[in-house]
Amino acid sequence: MKVKDFTSALEQIAPLNYAEGFDNVGLLVGNYHDEVTKVLVCLDTTPDVVDEAIREGANLIISFHPIVFSGLKKLNGKTYVERAVMKAIKNDINIYATHTALDNSFEGVNRGIVNQLQLKNAQVLIPKKDAIKKLVTYVPSENAEHLKKALYEAGAGKIGLYDSCGFLLEGKGNFRPLKGANPTIGTIGALEEVNETRIEVVVPQHVERHVLSALFQNHPYEEVAYSLISLVNKNQYIGLGMIGEFDNEMSEMEFIAFVKEKMNTPVIRHSRLLNKTIKKVAVLGGSGAFAIPNAIASGADAYITSDLKYHEFFSAEDQIILMDIGHYESEQFTINLISSYLKEKFSNFVVFNSGIITNPVNYS
Structure with missing residues (x-):
């Protein structure tokens, strides 16, 4: 190996x-x-x-x-x-x-914390932007199935827990090969009309190179017509932090003792207790002060992270309990x-x- x-x-x-x-x-x-x-x-x-x-x-x-x-x-x-x-x-x-790279993974650092705390219904706290594109291409209808499968095998068409996701539309394509071209279909100088299939698939950022390679290798045309479009959609399975919930809520003091035990940490620095029960919890391993607004917006009762500075504890605004369990402890x-x-x-x-x-x- x-x-x-x-x-x-x-x-x-x-x-x-x-x-x-x-x-x-x-x-x-x-x-x-x-x-x-x-x-x-x-x-x-x-x-x-x-x-x-x-x-x-x-x-x-x-x-x-x-x-x-x-x-x-x-x-x-x-x-x-x-x-x-x-x-x-x-x-x-x-x-x-x-x-x-592992921080942003759905199966990474924050999944480790979620599992350790036995939180359920885990979701990414801050989904990553600009991580998805859409590929649109046109291919002779008789070649559509072969090309579609090649794109899927290269990693296109994966959305969350689903793969092989795509959209096909039948139509007419036309083109005229010019002098010097070597057309798969058609004659130099003659306008050609072909039954074509429009294929649309999403392309996760990390497989873009493989998907384009599959496109060019498996498309029959000499010149491949395609568009690769950046989407504003967020990838709900890639990003920083996670949020989950307990089956049963617990008191603040029970929660603090629980976190100390599960995260093997002797000391927890936290913001003012609010005399409320804890059920929904946001987590972010490592330095996570930047995500305090996201944790509050998510409706979490508590936010577990590390490396919080003095003034950052004021950001709790009596809406959430901020908990600094230590950098090493959050990633161990x-x-x-x-x-x-x-x-x-x-x-x-x-x-x-x-x-x-x-x-x-x-x-x-």
């Missing part, structure tokens, strides 16, 4: 196209064509984690956070980032990071999510979680 086999599998649930623009995801150190010995999964690629990979004979580290976030101008071992990268290069260890179950997925995909290969707690925040 090669590095590309594992990263391609992970990108089926966390396509790199959906990472945020500020992020640095993908293969940060190494070569996609390297043969893999073992896979180590971690939250942060610290020098200690690289040492662990060396000890265990793993040459692929799949990390949630990218060890290289901004550009490296020097590699002299002065910082922990430089030391980790230098050690990985010296020992032929590949490092891959998924970060916000991501490791299990990644490793479980890869173990299922590669059942005969060694994939294991790092045994090193990389949380840099301590409580006394």
